[in-house]
Amino acid sequence: MKTAAGLFVLIAVGGCIPRPEAPGPATTPPPIGQPVSPPPPQTVDARIFGLNGSPQQGALLTGTVPTGTALLLLDSKPVRFAADGRFIIGFGRDATAVSVLEARMQDGRLLRLPLTVMPRQWDVSSLPTLYKGTTPSAAYQRLRAAESAQIAAAYASQADSDGWRQSFRWPATGRISTLFGSQRLYARGVAGAPHGGVDIARPTGGAALEGTPAVAPADGVVVLATDHPFSLEGNLVIIDHGFGLFSALMHLQRIDVRTGERLQRGQAIGLIGMTGRATGPHLHWGMTWNGARIDPMRLAGPMPG
Ligand SMILES: [Zn+2]
Numbered sequence: 001m002k003t004a005a006g007l008f009v010l011i012a013v014g015g016c017i018p019r020p021e022a023p024g025p026a027t028t029p030p031p032i033g034q035p036v037s038p039p040p041p042q043t044v045d046a047r048i049f050g051l052n053g054s055p056q057q058g059a060l061l062t063g064t065v066p067t068g069t070a071l072l073l074l075d076s077k078p079v080r081f082a083a084d085g086r087f088i089i090g091f092g093r094d095a096t097a098v099s100v101l102e103a104r105m106q107d108g109r110l111l112r113l114p115l116t117v118m119p120r121q122w123d124v125s126s127l128p129t130l131y132k133g134t135t136p137s138a139a140y141q142r143l144r145a146a147e148s149a150q151i152a153a154a155y156a157s158q159a160d161s162d163g164w165r166q167s168f169r170w171p172a173t174g175r176i177s178t179l180f181g182s183q184r185l186y187a188r189g190v191a192g193a194p195h196g197g198v199d200i201a202r203p204t205g206g207a208a209l210e211g212t213p214a215v216a217p218a219d220g221v222v223v224l225a226t227d228h229p230f231s232l233e234g235n236l237v238i239i240d241h242g243f244g245l246f247s248a249l250m251h252l253q254r255i256d257v258r259t260g261e262r263l264q265r266g267q268a269i270g271l272i273g274m275t276g277r278a279t280g281p282h283l284h285w286g287m288t289w290n291g292a293r294i295d296p297m298r299l300a301g302p303m304p305g
Pocket of ligand 1: 195284285
């Protein structure tokens with residue numbers, strides 16, 4: 001297992017620097033009777049959006065919109081912002097290098113911030129073996145379609161939660177056995193799916209992980225607590241932290257929360273197990289922002305103790 005140097009280093013872009021005011025109108029109003037054309041976009045710097053964190057694959061950044069923002073857009077898609085202007089944006093594992101954050105102002109101006117999304121080095125292991133894929137049966141495909149529909153419905157929820165504003169904690173402590181983004185390359189150029197979360201397991205000879213509690217990494221609302229183990233995820237809990245940010249905790253031995261239940265950071269959600277597709281007891285913690293897979297380690301920081 002190798003980690004890219006500087007993996008845990010978050011660079012604050014203007015975090016402690018007072019934010020300058022958004023620049024004023026770039027154009028003078030047209031004479032009366034002339035057609036009004038929208039002013040050209042103004043390129044601004046990161047401080048205008050109060051961005052904290054560096055744009056990088058798998059990263060989640062916080063920011064504050066400039067006063068007078070009517071609409072916030074990331075790559076032309078609307079991004080929610082709170083009454084106090086706070087917002088989050090995330091970049092998936094395979095996010096492309098160029099991204100644009102824009103604020104459409106109430107006075108019609110368009111402020112543009114081009115972002116360079118830095119690539120990360122993933123833990124990619126090449127195996128000499130062939131990928132052992134099997135053709136799923138019709139029965140499995142029906143079962144999986146029903147499970148996927150439940151998962152998709154959970155991610156479509158828009159719970160009212162401020163969990164996204166909090167500092168996230170680890171849902172369990174232990175050895176990290178599989179990093180976010182890691183991938184296996186098989187013989188004949190077949191690539192396995194990248195790992196969508198981080199796996200927490202205990203070292204051999206350590207205290208048993210199976211049966212120990214997993215806790216909510218931040219406040220949120222349970223949008224899925226499966227009533228039976230799903231074929232891949234096993235017993236699965238999905239938590240909506242608000243503003244498009246979700247946690248998924250998988251392979252649980254037992255679930256102690258219900259769909260719709262409001263959770264506080266640190267509250268137990270169930271016991272760690274090895275249900276679903278798991279070769280041993282571990283907790284898989286996946287995070288997404290508006291569908292983009294985020295590296296949970298970037299939010300929770302180094303594993304304690
Ligand atoms: Zn996993």
